[in-house]
Every structure is written in structure tokens, then in C-alpha cells.
Amino acid sequence: MHSTDATPTPSPVQTARFADGPDCVLINPDLTPRDWRAARLRAALHPATVLCGLAGVALAAVAILAGAGTGFVGASACAAGILMAVTAVLVGRRRACRPLIHVAATAEGRAAGMFLRSRALTSDKAQQRTVRSLMQAVAEVHASPARPWLDPAMPVQLHRVAWHVLTFLHRTAPARALLDELAGLHEQEPAEIAAARRAVTAADAALDDVSCHAHACASLVRAWEAKLRHADLATRAAATTDTLPRTEELALACSAAAELPPAVFASITAARDLTSAGAFVWEHPPHTWPSSSTRGGLS
Structure with missing residues (x-):
């Protein structure tokens, strides 16, 4: 049997490996x-x-x-x-x-008193899926980032309720075996057998009911997780937006840059006049301009 958890108080649900393969395990909340x-x-x-x-x-x-x-x-x-x-x-x-x-x-x-295995509780495949689904809901609520916002007793109570209903399911195993044994008989059932059948049916209904409520809890914390992620994203976006340049700052930079070419042009034409360096290439008629292969020497 193998697991990745190494804490003294592990997660209520673990995936463990037994001799017959991996299985979901719910730990006893009373440990x-x-x-x-x-x-x-x-x-x-x-x-x-x-x-x-x-x-x-x-x-x-x-x-x-x-x-x-x-x-x-x-x-x-x-x-x-x-x-x-x-x-x-x-x-x-x-x-x-x-x-x-x-x-x-x-x-x-x-x-046996430390944990319950999903496959050991029932041989019915559909019920095993329900059991694993219940365990996964308990694990999700326990590990949710939304847990600090909950009453600390709520995840513990969910864990305890899940343990109880799975214990009840486990206790119906002998009755299920007896009912399976009598399934092919057409004799009238004794009152005790009828009572056992009702108890098994009630345990199955309780499992479905608790699983449904556990998934409702998981859905609620999942919705709050989404809200927390949205709030965190909004906070980060606001902090990022505060560092962005304002439109006025960008316009001022562009305006300052636009004033530079005329100023530079005025300076170099004045220098040309003082030094009698002659006209620049672009001041000649276009047909006298050099070809594109030689335009790199306009200055």
C-alpha cells in the first residue's frame, strides 16, 4: 500500500495502493x-x-x-x-x-479502525463510484483554498458525516450477502429478512443523499474559489494598471519628440549656411537624386 501523504494528520482522503490495486481511503475522523x-x-x-x-x-x-x-x-x-x-x-x-x-x-x-476503503465497503460497482465520489467531495472541501473562509468545524463535520454513512454501508454487508443468497428463492420472506431489506435500502438512500449534499458543499466552495481568483486577478490587474503610462504622459512624449526634427533641421541648415557646404541632396530636384542603392549617403 503506497501513499504520498507524510503528515501526522493527513488529508481525510488518500489514494492508496493495496495488494488488489489502488483504492480511495477515508481516514477515521476520531483518530x-x-x-x-x-x-x-x-x-x-x-x-x-x-x-x-x-x-x-x-x-x-x-x-x-x-x-x-x-x-x-x-x-x-x-x-x-x-x-x-x-x-x-x-x-x-x-x-x-x-x-x-x-x-x-x-x-x-x-x-480497520483507521480507514475505510471504497472497494471494501460494497461489491456493487455503481455504489463504489458513489463512495469514491463522496470521498473526493470531502477531500475537495478539505483542501480548498476557500477553507479559511469557512467555519473550521464545517469540513470536520462533513468528514465525520461521510465516515458515519460509509460505516453504516459497511455494516449492511452481511445483510446484503444474505439477501443475495435468498435472491433466487420464491418463498415468503421472514419478517427479519424484510426488515434487513428495508435497512439496506435505507442505507443506500442515505449514501446517495449524503453524497449529494457533499457535492453541494464542494460546488459551493468551488464557486467561492472562483470568486477569490477573480478578486485576486482584479487586484493584480489594478496594481498593474497603476504602473502603466497615462495617456497625457504619452502625448507629452510624442509632442516633445515632434519638436525635435524641425529644431535639428534648423540647426544643420544654419551650420550649412555658415560653412558654405552647399545644398543637401533633398534640396535638389527629385530627378537629380541618387538611386536607391546610393541614398544612404544623403548627408
Whole structure:
């Protein structure tokens, strides 16, 4: 089982990889910091990690105590033991940073109270899609940029309601199995079976209802996110506009530039007259002007 989350209090929903493939996971909202510490400890002290560390320490100790540390073989054995021990520590630390992954890696039942899997709740494909859709709505509200604008209890309450309805769905699994077993029989159902059928139907309706409301919450925060993006864009646009040149400034620059050619013309014609340099090319009749290949020397 693999996940990318490494925080002590992870997102309510994660995508994890189990033996049967990736699956959506909803974390128990009632987990306490003590539960997470215990999970991290169990993850760090995985039997394979502990055995690797102990074997490394033992190998290094034997190499040192045997006095073979001065030889190549002894030094290699000591280095290998130290490497095994350090590797075990690093692996244990990595496991501890992602406890949800490794608590369920070998015995998923031990972590049954920590999370619910979408595929483990129901075998019905349509219901699995509804469950995943509900989980995604919870995750979207939890991670939304609009969350700081909400009452802090609202995402928590949505998480808790989703957990409860999925727990109810999980509790109907035995009744569903019994109803499937009796599906081909045409005998009159006992009252208990009829009650079980009604309970299953009610649980399915509750799942659909909660999923619909969760998506309404996600749609609302999504709409507020759009408003926040629009407001941010407007603020940035206003700040950018403030730095743009005004029309009056542009007109003043153009006017100042327009006055320069006549002034320059007056200066060079005056200099020409003072120095008796003769007329410029453009002051001669057009038919006397040089061809386009030689007009670069007009001055």
C-alpha cells in the first residue's frame, strides 16, 4: 500500500495502493494524536525492519569483538553490519512518516479502525463510484483554498458525516450477502429478512443523499474559489494598471519628440549656411537624386 501523504494528520482522503490495486481511503475522523503516534511506532517497528537492524548490529559487533576488524574481511563485515543498521533506521523513519501505508501493509485488519476503503465497503460497482465520489467531495472541501473562509468545524463535520454513512454501508454487508443468497428463492420472506431489506435500502438512500449534499458543499466552495481568483486577478490587474503610462504622459512624449526634427533641421541648415557646404541632396530636384542603392549617403 503506497501513499504520498507524510503528515501526522493527513488529508481525510488518500489514494492508496493495496495488494488488489489502488483504492480511495477515508481516514477515521476520531483518530487522536495518540493513535497516530501508535501507528507511527507500529510502522517504524515493522518486523522486517527490526530484524534487519538487529542483524546489522550483531554482524558489526561480532566483527569487532572477534578482533577481525583490522583485516579486509573483518572490516567489510563491520561496514556491512553498520550499513544494514543504518538502512533499517532510515527505512523505519520513512515508514513512521507514512504510518497509514505500513500499518496495513501486511495485515489490513489491524488498521480497520483507521480507514475505510471504497472497494471494501460494497461489491456493487455503481455504489463504489458513489463512495469514491463522496470521498473526493470531502477531500475537495478539505483542501480548498476557500477553507479559511469557512467555519473550521464545517469540513470536520462533513468528514465525520461521510465516515458515519460509509460505516453504516459497511455494516449492511452481511445483510446484503444474505439477501443475495435468498435472491433466487420464491418463498415468503421472514419478517427479519424484510426488515434487513428495508435497512439496506435505507442505507443506500442515505449514501446517495449524503453524497449529494457533499457535492453541494464542494460546488459551493468551488464557486467561492472562483470568486477569490477573480478578486485576486482584479487586484493584480489594478496594481498593474497603476504602473502603466497615462495617456497625457504619452502625448507629452510624442509632442516633445515632434519638436525635435524641425529644431535639428534648423540647426544643420544654419551650420550649412555658415560653412558654405552647399545644398543637401533633398534640396535638389527629385530627378537629380541618387538611386536607391546610393541614398544612404544623403548627408
